[in-house]
Amino acid sequence: MSNAEIVDLLELTARLMELHERDAFKTRAFQSAAFNLDKTTADLSQLPVDELVKLPGVGKSVAQKIHEISQTGRLSDLDALLAETPAGVLDMFRIKGLGVKKVRTLWRELGIDTLDALRQAGEEGRIATIKGFGASTQEKILDALTFLQEQQGKLRMDRADELAQRLREQLLPHFERVDVSGQVRRRVQEVDTVQLLVQTTDPLSAMLTLRGMPELLIDERESSPFVWRGRFAGYDVPVELRFNAPDQMDRQLFIQSAAESHLKQPGSAGVALLQAAYTGNDASETAIYERAGLPYVVPEMREDDFAFRWSTQHHHTNLVTWDDLRGTLHNHSTWSDGKESVASMAAYTRELGLSYFGIADHSKTATYAHGLSVEQVMAQHTEIDQLNAGFGDDFRIFKGIESDILGDGSLDYDDEILARFDYVVASVHQTLNMSIEKATTRLLRAIENPYTTILGHPTGRLLLAREGYPIDHRAIIDACAEHNVVIEINASPYRLDIDWRWIDYAMQQGVMLSINPDAHSLAGLLDMHYGVDIARKGGLTAEMTFNALPLEKMQAYLQQRRSNLVK
Structure with missing residues (x-):
């Protein structure tokens, strides 16, 4: 089993132990092990008990449980807890904002053990009457249930x-x-x-x-x-x-890989794409577009008529590719919540053929992710200087930070510290329940901060898990254009944020976009492949891709920004 699978089972065991009010000491032991092991690079499934106990947060009892999971793929303690827990109660943990105590209250006090029962209780106003909940929590639960239903x-x-x-x-x-x-x-x-x-x-x-x-x-x-x-x-x-x-495979590959609205598009030849696909002997995709009298569109962009409007200004060969990328700028290390050292992440970046690696660990407000204190920032910069001294002119580590955007839109270091970074990724991580006015105002102030280089995952969404906070995309993009701020395409498949539908507008306004993996491990760096996919879907060209800048141009760009700040 993978480390992630083992940690998931430990976390679920701890959650159910707390739900059923089992021994608090044993519950904390599982919680501590899961928290600490989430960062380990050791292969848990291959370690004997006497090696597992040497890992942070792992006692002898939990080590034996991990060994049991590795050997059997199951945990008897968890099986027993699951047998006592209705499936609908487990589903309630998927509701945003419902922790163990609230789930237990809903289950024990209202007898709610299914999501349908939870929705009914909310619609009848019964949740709001429970101490510690209220009308606001009830409304958020109903909104979260609607979101989950749409994602099934x-x-x-x-x-x-x-x-x-x-x-x-x-x-x-x-x-x-x-x-x-x-x-x-x-x-x-x-x-x-x-x-x-x-x-x-x-x-x-x-x-x-x-x-x-x-x-x-x-x-x-x-x-x-x-x-x-x-x-x-x-x-x-x-x-x-x-x-x-x-003889139908090529034809059907085209037809089945395009959305219906794309296939309905008429071309200069007087026929729609779908009709062109069913006529003629040549069933290749390029031939189909030619018969319709339309420019060729790559598979990623075959959604509607956007690709044809885009084609009046661009050519499909201008779309960004993996080979266009020259570096990576939003990554985490063991200094905060990453699983690898800066040195290891940088070395793997070089193996991928890239010429620069930007570290952007979490900032001091992000205590949940071991955000860096000012002293740790200084120590990390010393380490980076030492590592850079060992590279030639073809590779460099840039000193970045993912600075939390606070509730009022300010960043969580003072200007003296922010000035020490080569670049700053500004992101919202906490207090995500905001109106569109509040969220937009908060981001606008962060964008106006002269130290903000990149706006990170603009809506904070987690696909299929958490709807992003609403923002005025046009106002945000316009502000980035005015203040020369790059917008992130967070390449993590959990986020893919900014949404691809806004990429073209950003390019029209002259805003560059950076395909950032938000990597917390070596494998996470490869998430840039997903970022490239979604960037191409939105029509991003290599020319407007920030991290397609070669090393010397990236260095010059960042140095010029810092010089302007000094002035």
Whole structure:
């Protein structure tokens, strides 16, 4: 099992122990272990008990529990707790703002043990009458329930991509050609159907083959002789496998990978894209666009007519690619809540062929993430200077910080400290329940701060988990243009924030965007692939991508900003 899976089981055990009011000392032991092990780079599944107890926060009892998980994939203590806990009570932990104590109160005092019962209690006003809740909490619970309901049966881009590739690998031994299509190929950030095309001249035999694969769970009512529909074991999202003859694969790959509104677009030839796809012998995607009299559009942008409007000013070859990236600027290390040292993160960045690494650990207000005190900032800068002394002219570590935007829009270091950084990523992490007026005003003040270089994850959203706070995107982008502030495309598949629909407006206003991984581990650096996907979807060109600047230009840019501040 992976470290993340083990930590998740420890966290759930601790949460349920607290819910059922088990021994407080043992509960804290699980909480402490989960908190500390979330940062470890050791392979927990491979360590014996006598090595596990040497890790921070791990006592002998918890070490034995970790060993049990590693050996069996389960934890008997957790199984016993789960048996006592209604499934609906577990679901309540997904509600934003509901901690263990509130869940226990709702369960014990109101007898609520399903999300439906929770919604009914909220709609009847019963939650507001409970001590410690009130009308405001009740309203937030109802809003969170609505959000969760809208997200059911969806996967984030990364998990959908993982499932699609897993399906393709399992199908390829049985079929000559299998293509990932639909929303996954279009790089939709929240996927509600994972679709693949399967080449076959015998759909009946193909269907029998799929029925023989135990992890494929067919939905008999939704399937047909030419389309298998169902689910893959362990995933809640619908799966669709479409059978096509060899001479139809290219044609259908195009059709199935474009949104309906995109296919309806008429071209100068007087026919819509869909009609052009079904006519002519050449079924290649470029030929289809040519027959319609329309410019070629990359799969990521095949949503609606935006791509054609974009094409009046740009060419698809101008879109940013992974190869255009020259560095990475929003990353965390063990100085705050990351899992690797600055040296390790920088070394891996070099292995990826990039020429600069920007560290942006959390600032002092972010105590939950071990934010850096002023003294720690000074110590980290000394370490970076020492590391930079060992590099040649082809690589550099930049000194950054992810400074918390406080409630009034100020940053959480004074100007003397902010001036010591090469750049500052300004982000909101706390007090996220804001009106659009409050959130916009808060961000505007941060943007006006002369030390803000990059505005981090502008809406604070977590895809499929937390709706972002509302902001006036135009006002924010216009302010970034006025104050020469870069906007982040947070490449973490959990965020993908700023939303791709605002990228083109930012470019029109002359605002550069930075594809930042927000990496907390070596693997996290690779999340920039998702950032590139979503950037291309929004039409971002390499020219307007901040971290596509080569090292010498990035150095000159940051030095010029600092010089201007001194003046």
